[in-house]
Amino acid sequence: MSEENTIETMQHEGRTFDPPKGVQQNAYVASMADYEALYARADQDPEGFWAERSRELLHWDKPFTKVLEADMTTPCIKWFGDGKLNVSANCLDRHLTDGRRNKAAIIWQGEPEDDVKVFTYQMLYTEVCRCANLLRKLGVGRGDRVALYLPMIPELAIAMLACTRIGATHSIVFAGFSAVSLQNRIDDCQAKVLLTADAVLRGGRAIPLKGNVDEALKTCPSVEQCVVVKRAGIDIRMVEGRDIWWHEAMAAEDISGECPYEKMDAEDPLFILYTSGSTGKPKGVVHTTGGYLTYAAHTTQWVFDVKDDDVYMCTADVGWITGHSYIVYGPLALGATSIMFEGVPSFPKPDRFWKIVEKFKVNIFYTAPTAIRALMREGTDWPKKHDLTSLRILGSVGEPINPEAWMWYYENVGGKRTPIVDTWWQTETGGIMISALPGATPLKPGSATRPLPGVAAAIVRADGSDAGPDEGGHLVVKKPWPGMLRGVFGDPERYRKTYFDRFPGMYEAGDGARVDKDGYFWIMGRLDDVINVSGHRLGTAEIESALVAHPSVAEAAVVGMPHHIKGQGIYAYVTLKSGIEESDGLRKELVGHVRKEIGPIATPEVIQFTDGLPKTRSGKIMRRILRKIAEGQIEDFGDTSTLADPTVITSLVEGKKDLL
Numbered sequence: 001m002s003e004e005n006t007i008e009t010m011q012h013e014g015r016t017f018d019p020p021k022g023v024q025q026n027a028y029v030a031s032m033a034d035y036e037a038l039y040a041r042a043d044q045d046p047e048g049f050w051a052e053r054s055r056e057l058l059h060w061d062k063p064f065t066k067v068l069e070a071d072m073t074t075p076c077i078k079w080f081g082d083g084k085l086n087v088s089a090n091c092l093d094r095h096l097t098d099g100r101r102n103k104a105a106i107i108w109q110g111e112p113e114d115d116v117k118v119f120t121y122q123m124l125y126t127e128v129c130r131c132a133n134l135l136r137k138l139g140v141g142r143g144d145r146v147a148l149y150l151p152m153i154p155e156l157a158i159a160m161l162a163c164t165r166i167g168a169t170h171s172i173v174f175a176g177f178s179a180v181s182l183q184n185r186i187d188d189c190q191a192k193v194l195l196t197a198d199a200v201l202r203g204g205r206a207i208p209l210k211g212n213v214d215e216a217l218k219t220c221p222s223v224e225q226c227v228v229v230k231r232a233g234i235d236i237r238m239v240e241g242r243d244i245w246w247h248e249a250m251a252a253e254d255i256s257g258e259c260p261y262e263k264m265d266a267e268d269p270l271f272i273l274y275t276s277g278s279t280g281k282p283k284g285v286v287h288t289t290g291g292y293l294t295y296a297a298h299t300t301q302w303v304f305d306v307k308d309d310d311v312y313m314c315t316a317d318v319g320w321i322t323g324h325s326y327i328v329y330g331p332l333a334l335g336a337t338s339i340m341f342e343g344v345p346s347f348p349k350p351d352r353f354w355k356i357v358e359k360f361k362v363n364i365f366y367t368a369p370t371a372i373r374a375l376m377r378e379g380t381d382w383p384k385k386h387d388l389t390s391l392r393i394l395g396s397v398g399e400p401i402n403p404e405a406w407m408w409y410y411e412n413v414g415g416k417r418t419p420i421v422d423t424w425w426q427t428e429t430g431g432i433m434i435s436a437l438p439g440a441t442p443l444k445p446g447s448a449t450r451p452l453p454g455v456a457a458a459i460v461r462a463d464g465s466d467a468g469p470d471e472g473g474h475l476v477v478k479k480p481w482p483g484m485l486r487g488v489f490g491d492p493e494r495y496r497k498t499y500f501d502r503f504p505g506m507y508e509a510g511d512g513a514r515v516d517k518d519g520y521f522w523i524m525g526r527l528d529d530v531i532n533v534s535g536h537r538l539g540t541a542e543i544e545s546a547l548v549a550h551p552s553v554a555e556a557a558v559v560g561m562p563h564h565i566k567g568q569g570i571y572a573y574v575t576l577k578s579g580i581e582e583s584d585g586l587r588k589e590l591v592g593h594v595r596k597e598i599g600p601i602a603t604p605e606v607i608q609f610t611d612g613l614p615k616t617r618s619g620k621i622m623r624r625i626l627r628k629i630a631e632g633q634i635e636d637f638g639d640t641s642t643l644a645d646p647t648v649i650t651s652l653v654e655g656k657k658d659l660l
């Protein structure tokens with residue numbers, strides 16, 4: 001039976017998996033009846049529900065009296081508007097006196113197996129205070145932006161928390177992004193200081209990082225100082241007057257570690273994180289202080305059912321929203337123990353995750369379908385080699401998990417004892433929106449199950465009316481929630497247009513989905529020109545503009561193609577300038593060019609040279625056709641009557657055959 005067939009059969013089989021008794025017994029939400037009651041309560045009285053959660057989970061320096069002021073049309077959203085709090089005080093200071101002072105806050109597993117560091121809450125507090133004092137000395141204050149371009153090392157978490165302590169807004173740029181991407185992001189948010197490292201350790205190699213910084217900073221006048229962490233000890237250039245070493249600067253800071261924190265307004269910006277859209281440059285999603293932290297803590301507690309003696313591990317990179325919310329802010333706000341892992345799943349062997357689970361007796365493990373599919377290919381011997389019985393809850397995020405990968409994860413990692421929470425959310429939502437609750441929700445492999453209490457998720461038709469059971473439509477959220485984005489940095493109009501324009505009064509996610517007769521959500525993927533490569537969002541427009549920036553390229557069109565591990569891969573159609581010869585050498589050069597412009601995550605899978613693209617008479621590229629060809633469906637192209645030149649299709653199909 002082919003892989004597709006297996007997936008198909010399972011989707012229609014409709015198997016469900018009830019929560020195991022052991023998980024159910026002590027869970028925060030311990031039955032479907034509890035879930036339904038909480039959902040109804042939050043629906044009837046959202047302000048009461050969220051105010052209660054926030055007061056229970058966070059320390060407010062000045063308690064809020066207003067809960068929500070929202071207008072989803074303008075849009076203008078304020079949660080806990082007149083309250084004051086500080087994120088680092090919530091993640092650190094209060095745990096110094098609540099019995100957790102000596103508890104591991106972060107267990108850092110470096111890429112080399114023996115490279116392990118444990119930071120207790122006391123130790124992390126001290127380091128954060130020192131770093132915060134250092135940033136203040138460098139002239140960073142409330143409201144300033146700080147860019148972080150760092151590998152998965154403790155300094156990244158320390159720097160984030162240090163920013164929050166002094167009220168600076170951090171903007172993390174994933175260390176896999178190129179110099180050009182870094183430059184765009186720094187320039188957009190006008191960061192004053194940049195923190196980086198000499199190199200990234202990955203797959204047994206040191207990949208230089210500082211060179212990208214030097215290149216990017218050539219055209220980033222806003223950056224006054226650059227602090228460099230020595231991670232690999234490779235040779236780098238330090239620019240006099242601009243670059244300083246982290247270890248030298250930190251050594252000058254008092255080890256008694258005191259740094260009074262700023263009492264921030266609930267709606268003060270906490271961080272900016274860039275994410276791809278269907279058009280133009282990546283947008284800087286803005287999250288604010290009180291609502292985001294409430295939401296991160298709340299979802300971490302309920303979805304992962306984190307208990308005080310649990311060891312919790314999320315394998316994401318802190319450069320993405322998953323790492324922000326579920327490695328750093330959510331777990332630390334709860335006073336939990338969070339593992340931060342620097343390496344990759346397959347190095348030195350495909351049992352790296354399982355080794356870490358065994359070594360630290362991990363109880364809760366959260367990863368992405370792409371990682372599971374990659375490890376699945378390596379066979380069941382790798383997980384079998386390790387004692388994984390400490391695991392109680394598994395999680396998945398980033399894209400729909402195909403039932404085959406779900407079953408493999410469930411059987412071989414969870415030993416059929418652990419629920420899998422498939423969590424749907426986005427950079428913009430700040431935290432998990434649709435997910436099973438491990439002690440309550442019966443699971444259906446491939447479905448993210450039900451919206452969390454307080455999340456008014458729904459499926460609507462193109463005209464905004466509610467879709468019926470099993471009818472595919474647009475995924476929207478009809479009421480505000482505390483973790484929602486508050487803006488696109490520097491571009492209020494883009495904020496409004498992207499999320500609140502098409503369906504008045506609702507948040508538009510950009511995903512297609514359907515809800516089955518049991519109220520379970522099945523996410524079908526993006527409806528816009530965004531593709532999801534290994535759980536990371538990439539705009540086709542961004543890749544196209546990278547391609548046309550190459551001197552040999554006249555025109556480019558990019559679509560997603562199915563990929564057995566990455567979920568989707570990048571398929572690029574390229575028209576060369578006249579006089580330029582097609583060749584494999586040029587193909588390689590173009591692949592390298594896109595990697596350099598955006599980063600290795602944007603590596604095109606296929607580049608097909610073509611003399612023309614399918615366009616309508618008004619010049620619009622018909623992507624529907626390009627998608628079909630990329631998927632290998634070359635029979636039925638539907639209505640092609642609006643094409644300016646229908647013969648283009650034949651030559652595209654011929655060109656595709658030549659590629660195979």
Ligand code: WT7
Nearest residue numbers: 322397398399400422423424425426427523537
């Ligand atoms: C897009 C958001 C949320 C952190 C990681 C990605 C897709 C995410 C799921 C899931 C189906 C999912 C959606 C969404 N997505 N999780 N569990 N099931 N699809 O964050 O880069 O902002 O991407 O990822 O298409 O819109 P992001």
